[in-house]
Amino acid sequence: EVQLLESGGGSVQPGGSLRLSCAASGFTFGNHAMSWVRQAPGKGLEWVSSINYNAGSRNYADSVKGRFTISRDNSKNTLFLQMNSLRVEDTAVYYCAKFESSGYYSKFDYWGQGALVSVSS
Amino acid sequence: DIQMTQSPSSLSASVGDRVTITCRASQGISTHLAWFQQKPGKAPKSLIYDATNLQTGVPSNFSGSGSGTDFSLTISSLQPGDFATYYCQQYNNYPLTFGGGTKVEIK
Numbered sequence: 001e002v003q004l005l006e007s008g009g010g011s012v013q014p015g016g017s018l019r020l021s022c023a024a025s026g027f028t029f030g031n032h033a034m035s036w037v038r039q040a041p042g043k044g045l046e047w048v049s050s051i052n053y054n055a056g057s058r059n060y061a062d063s064v065k066g067r068f069t070i071s072r073d074n075s076k077n078t079l080f081l082q083m084n085s086l087r088v089e090d091t092a093v094y095y096c097a098k099f100e101s102s103g104y105y106s107k108f109d110y111w112g113q114g115a116l117v118s119v120s121s
Numbered sequence: 122d123i124q125m126t127q128s129p130s131s132l133s134a135s136v137g138d139r140v141t142i143t144c145r146a147s148q149g150i151s152t153h154l155a156w157f158q159q160k161p162g163k164a165p166k167s168l169i170y171d172a173t174n175l176q177t178g179v180p181s182n183f184s185g186s187g188s189g190t191d192f193s194l195t196i197s198s199l200q201p202g203d204f205a206t207y208y209c210q211q212y213n214n215y216p217l218t219f220g221g222g223t224k225v226e227i228k
Contacts, residue, residue: 035217037165044208044219044220044221044222045157045165045208045210045219045222046219047216047217047218047219050215050217059215059216061216062216095164095165100170105212105215106212107153107155107167107170107171107212108155108157108167108210108212109167109170109176110167111164111165111166111167112164113163113164114164
């Protein structure tokens with residue numbers, strides 16, 4: 001059974017940093033591209049960042065480019081999102097999502113349960 | 122960026138009703154479209170990929186159609202567990218973009 005378990009969420013002041021982790025199990029993590037998608041309270045889904053299977057290629061939404069960094073450790077079956085210079089508008093539940101293939105021009109097939117990030121003064 | 126427009130934004134329906142949600146892309150995306158179901162406080166669940174293909178385990182009362190710019194999700198007979206918010210998403214181009222969602226409520 002595929003499982004994606006996010007951790008590392010919490011409350012932080014504007015300008016602060018957080019690092020999210022997504023622990024994967026139930027599939028060969030190193031064979032699949034991964035992504036982060038967020039959802040602000042009461043709002044819709046917004047794609048944040050994607051990384052291919054070997055971290056050779058990454059992509060970011062304009063809203064987070066230069067502030068967030070996606071990475072992965074295939075030896076530990078874990079996806080990360082380093083979030084720096086956080087803004088109030090980054091407040092959201094952050095989901096990790098698995099792509100069906102090794103590249104990120106593909107479809108999502110599984111989602112984690114999400115980690116809440118709250119940015120306020 | 123490709124804009125995804127869903128309609129309606131909400132609807133009320135009864136158990137057993139046939140429900141159709143539409144999604145329009147601002148430019149052609151072939152069949153690179155997915156549909157997701159989300160219940161309150163829960164993660165999205167993948168329902169349909171490549172516009173028409175059901176994910177494993179998704180009941181057959183769900184179906185998808187369309188290509189190019191116009192797509193639809195149909196629930197042939199609404200069940201109690203189907204009351205949720207539904208999102209379309211294109212994966213033809215980056216940035217990946219989602220529709221604004223359609224909330225299906227009990228009449």
